[in-house]
Amino acid sequence: MTFPDGPPASSAPMSQSLDSQKSAGVDDRITVRLGPRSYDIVLGRGIEDHFGGFVRQLVPQAATALIVADEHTQPIALRLLSHLQACDLQTGLAVVPPGEGSKSLAQLSTLYDALYELAADRRTPVIAVGGGVVGDLAGFAAATYNRGLPLIMVPTTLLAMVDSSVGGKTAINHSRGKNLIGAFHQPRGVWIDTAFLDTLPTREYRSGLAEVVKYGVIQDAQLFALLETEGNALQSPRAPRLPQVIARCCRIKARIVEQDELEETGLRAILNYGHTFAHAFEVVGAADQWLHGEAVAAGMMCAARLARRIGFLTEPDLLPRQERLLQAFQLPLAPLAHWNVDDLLAAMRRDKKALAGRLRFILPRQTGEVHLVSDVPEAEVRAVLTEATIV
Numbered sequence: 387m388t389f390p391d392g393p394p395a396s397s398a399p400m401s402q403s404l405d406s407q408k409s410a411g412v413d414d415r416i417t418v419r420l421g422p423r424s425y426d427i428v429l430g431r432g433i434e435d436h437f438g439g440f441v442r443q444l445v446p447q448a449a450t451a452l453i454v455a456d457e458h459t460q461p462i463a464l465r466l467l468s469h470l471q472a473c474d475l476q477t478g479l480a481v482v483p484p485g486e487g488s489k490s491l492a493q494l495s496t497l498y499d500a501l502y503e504l505a506a507d508r509r510t511p512v513i514a515v516g517g518g519v520v521g522d523l524a525g526f527a528a529a530t531y532n533r534g535l536p537l538i539m540v541p542t543t544l545l546a547m548v549d550s551s552v553g554g555k556t557a558i559n560h561s562r563g564k565n566l567i568g569a570f571h572q573p574r575g576v577w578i579d580t581a582f583l584d585t586l587p588t589r590e591y592r593s594g595l596a597e598v599v600k601y602g603v604i605q606d607a608q609l610f611a612l613l614e615t616e617g618n619a620l621q622s623p624r625a626p627r628l629p630q631v632i633a634r635c636c637r638i639k640a641r642i643v644e645q646d647e648l649e650e651t652g653l654r655a656i657l658n659y660g661h662t663f664a665h666a667f668e669v670v671g672a673a674d675q676w677l678h679g680e681a682v683a684a685g686m687m688c689a690a691r692l693a694r695r696i697g698f699l700t701e702p703d704l705l706p707r708q709e710r711l712l713q714a715f716q717l718p719l720a721p722l723a724h725w726n727v728d729d730l731l732a733a734m735r736r737d738k739k740a741l742a743g744r745l746r747f748i749l750p751r752q753t754g755e756v757h758l759v760s761d762v763p764e765a766e767v768r769a770v771l772t773e774a775t776i777v
């Protein structure tokens with residue numbers, strides 16, 4: 387099947403420098419157009435050697451930089467650090483433990499300490515090298531230290547490449563809810579090297595595929611169809627079509643963020659398809675240690691079942707198609723049976739998207755079209771949480 391390019395790339399603020407990088411392995415660039423906060427997402431494979439030049443163009447006056455990584459991404463961070471030092475940047479490295487637990491006040495405080503030790507000034511970039519946890523934590527440190535430092539995202543997981551590194555959401559968790567303490571702080575640039583995916587654990591990689599499926603359902607029926615035909619190949623991070631798929635997801639996200647940067651009109655909220663359920667699964671089922679994308683997969687299935695139950699879904703095939711795709715990617719299709727439904731409902735009411743405790747969901751009407759739906763009867767949500775479960 388053909389796979390057209392999606393919305394045309396705009397003239398980039400960094401177009402000259404990127405044109406010279408193209409010959410050096412940068413295969414694609416997507417500009418997020420936000421006026422003075424515009425930035426480029428650059429994408430290539432095996433492009434580490436050009437990282438120093440990329441950072442230098444973003445922060446030409448900086449004398450220092452702080453790289454934030456976790457124990458898994460530390461080897462990548464150390465290589466990138468040597469490229470920065472070769473560009474006359476005195477670079478510190480802060481390493482946090484892997485996992486959601488690091489999105490905490492305690493780990494945030496270690497980053498503030500590292501910035502202080504580095505004598506960071508307003509030009510010092512914070513460079514997040516990792517997945518969603520590192521990006522959210524380092525991003526929040528950048529948003530708040532010295533009233534805001536430049537942020538550069540280097541996502542190393544599929545999930546971070548297609549979603550969390552783009553759009554400026556940064557946050558840490560409250561003990562009773564995900565991402566409750568945060569800020570919007572756009573990065574200066576996003577650097578995607580798909581070679582980083584080669585060493586990503588399979589389960590992590592598959593978890594990222596859930597967010598890719600999300601883009602198909604919320605806005606791009608062609609992408610969804612491509613995932614159906616290329617699903618087997620895409621189970622490998624070396625799939626030839628993968629860079630194109632990542633770029634397509636980033637373009638969709640860029641266009642949505644450009645129109646609703648601060649999630650005020652309801653447009654950006656569509657990126658949260660499946661997430662109201664997913665966040666509740668992550669909070670109530672914390673002990674089961676699902677990855678974010680796994681929770682999103684089960685959450686999208688619940689949202690589609692809910693849409694069917696309340697007569698919102700006009701394309702009945704969407705549900706089995708989404709189910710087949712997520713199953714092919716070996717992702718969960720329902721919540722675990724032992725999660726308490728009252729606890730799940732309570733967690734959903736505290737979700738950031740709930741208004742005055744009323745439940746709101748992003749629900750599909752057909753492939754490529756979803757809407758924010760308020761005041762869904764609680765009985766229907768309860769029914770969905772019990773109609774299909776994993777024992």
Ligand code: GLY
Nearest residue numbers: 549553555654657
């Ligand atoms: N991950 C959803 C958003 O960035 O809005």
